[in-house]
Amino acid sequence: MTGKTRLRWVYRASIGTGMACGTALGLASPAAATTLNSVVLDAPYVTVSFRDTYPNDSDSTLVLTPKSGGGEVRRIRVAGEVPSVNRTVVKRVNAGISPGVAYCAVVETTTRAEEGIAGRFGGTFTSNRTCSEAAGSANAPAEVSIGSITGEENPPAGTNRNYWISYSNSGADAKGVTVDVQTSGSLTMRRPPESGTFHGMQCAASGTGFRCSGGTLPKGAKGEIPLLAMVKNAGPGAIHATISVAGDPNPGNNAQTLGVIAVPRT
Template identity: 80%
Template sequence: MAIGLASPASAASLVSVVLDAPYATVTFRDTDTRDQSHTLILTPQNAGGESRRIVVAGEVPSVNRTVVKMVNAGIRPGVAYCAVVETAVKGEDGILGSFGTTTTSNKVCSEGAGSANAPTDVSIGSIEGEASPQAGTNRNYWVSYANSGADAKGVTVDVQTSGSITMRRPPESGTFHGMQCAASGTGFHCTGGTIPKGAKGQIPLLATVKNAGPGAIHATISVAGDPNPGNNSQTLGVIAVPKA
């Protein structure tokens, strides 16, 4: 009776791939300490196109670390591709050590920017404002947001505070890409935004510095069908100083 060898487990988990020809942005999680290199393989979803192979990373230190890379993949505009990450895994030392091998991640398919079914890609950028505000004063902070994918409708933004920072009042409704904002928790929650492809904006947090000490501002953006959640949140830490 022949003894079959078990298929090796994948050494990478593909989280998302965003296409904007000729570039591709890939997000994957490394799951093996012996990885040597990670290659993105893009294959047109419909038959008749050429696959693309691009080395996106070498060895990733530690395990379960998420890697985000944008590469010039030479893909065609308006074309849907399916992606996998192929990982080269080195062998183990010793007589009983395993041989080196290559594993393939799960598959993720994505529409290219410009196609009728292209996905949105909303994101939170920097949160700007004073890092060491004075206790007992009012300060304004600005949360940057953007959409690098298809037009996004029904966008929500949630901004919360903690520690020495608290919200004074929510931003004016309807002003920031049509978002309707109301107080929620320790901050505000906005719904119903419409952000066209390539649009950027900033929404304010009108804050009060209630006491000296550490504080933080936490911002999250979301929309249905966003395939790249890794860029949807941001936190700014501050250290409030005593009032002079």
């Protein structure tokens, strides 16, 4: 091997080793630290839902840009460190946005440097981009959700009990809403709710519970729908409730479960 050939070989080996070390040290750019699920505009407020996927996050900022271009870009801190990973954060903030204006959004997440030889440098990483129409516009989405399920958590076996499932719509008017309620374990349904009573929904027995469909929830509407339940026996049971409507941008708040422990009747 000549001197020049040896030098070329040493140079190439050094570059390859450096690249391997860089990869081992974690210097390559990580994937986006957050996944932006949805943005709901209700001037001056914004409700944002995003999923953190990076372990060393320290701060998350919502960046809003008018969809039509121009106008003021708004930056609002929506979270500090999000514990663990794959945690979904839902935050409603006063962003000072203008009524009737559509915005596009990203979430910028700042990360700390990881410790140890294999750590990565910290930095700021940008989520995917999502655009949303202003509340009240023809293209604005509905945003329905299931709230709390209330009722006795230790019902006596062999008795009848009523439970209440709350629901709401924080987005544009919602048409064709469906609520599905199922029971399990020690609970079973006695009969479905009366049709047409709860925002026009038509209710019928389905599975171990009931399904109500065809409802219309105006913006800001809230309600409760009853589960008329029978406690079959002592032991654990549960009520599972979901709500759905076409175009809902935030399905993460569309389900709720209440667990019960039925006790022997005295």
